[in-house]
Amino acid sequence: MTKAKIGLEIHGYINTNEKLFCTCKAEHGAKISKPNTNICPICTAQPGAKPMLPNSEAIKKIIQIALILGCKVNKKLTWQRKHYDWPDLPKGYQNTISGTYAIPVGINGKFQSIGITEVHLEEDPAAWNPKTGEIDYNRSGSPLVEIVTEPDFKSSEEVIEWLKQLILTLSYIKAIDKNAGIKADVNISISGGKRVEIKNINSLKNIQKAIEYEIQRQKREKPKIQETRMFDEKKEITIKMRTKEQAEDYRFISEPDLPVIKIEKQRIEKIKSSLPESPHIKLKRLIKKHRIEKKHAEILTKKLDIVEFFEQVIEKVNPKLAVPWTTIELLSVLNYNKKELEEVDIKPEHFIELLKLIENKTLTELKAQEILRQFIPKSFSPKTHAKKHKKISEKSEIEKIVKQVIKQNPQAIEDYKSGKQEALNFLIGQVMRASNKRADYKTTKEILIKILH
Ligand code: ADP
Ligand code: MG
């Protein structure tokens, strides 16, 4: 079998409020603003405009990314000018911490057994529409992260699984804008052949298709020179752009308008100690230590706010009860309200109380669901609530309600006596309503039938 070697260069938007060298709003992904509304002389490169000092939020996030990927963080970073001529880049160069003379933010990392060559920071150019000639500067100057891996992958499946884990892990530190997605350059070679780079593929699905196509193509054509190709989404094939000999010369020089960034050891240590645990470590613990099924553990670890909440709940409540009430009940209530857990104020201690009231049979599950729905936007102690919503099992008490319901529904009684079975269900429903969902179902049914006969 022919062995493939695959390495990635991954680009994503760093989650910041402002752009990298000006205070314009950083917006990407789902375009919200009209073109050219978040702009200023700096990010449109007006003559004489100088960059402001780099956005400290972006610097912090890029260090977080480097650390969570196991990289060594360099303490002195120099901005470079990477030159090229294209309508989306009026300055004629892009500011980046990469290139021939640059020291990347992070180096020599490892993430889920794949080597991380380097992690660096750069600014996004504008968006150019070649059909209309229009340029939108809204994204110009937004901070981007580039993650370069070693050629450690062997198959498309391995790449996709790893990228999913990477995106999930970065979402734990809210480091990249997940709505904007990621883009990747994919480098592929097979044994005995030269390396081919496929530029700028924009979704996991396309990355997978491009790799699969390219491995087959290389097996047939055995590339003898290094070249750059692109992926045609419609035809699902890769197309040659240029050979490596025709590679662009970016004429890198150090940026004279920006100072060297010095990162103190203490700052790195502080960021390191505040990093959350990675999702795959949490997943392992939920399965091994708490004996939670893998499929449930995967749902729980999809979001940091949910899994951290759950971890607090199972300190007090049996996971057997906590799992369905978190993965089904809580998630569906949040979903219905189109809210993330972190956007509402649900206290774990209130959720724990609610589950205890179900456990000791004070509340019917139906009633507990109703209370959970009322936890949005803010939870409360369900104990006081539970008193007036306590399950009724007392026969005499249910009988009273049944008699009242019978009195109020003569038509349904007649229907029942003339043989309509649905009338009984209707009457049970009326008892539930009159008792505010507290009457025990089985007892209610028995009493109704007894009285009606
Ligand atoms: P360039 O500057 O041309 O992009 P780099 O040396 O920076 O080249 O390498 C970029 C990517 O190429 C990295 O992701 C690396 O893993 C990958 N790569 C290097 N050698 C190989 C190879 N033999 N097969 C596949 N990918 C490779
Ligand atoms: Mg490259």
Ligand code: ZN
């Ligand atoms: Zn600006």
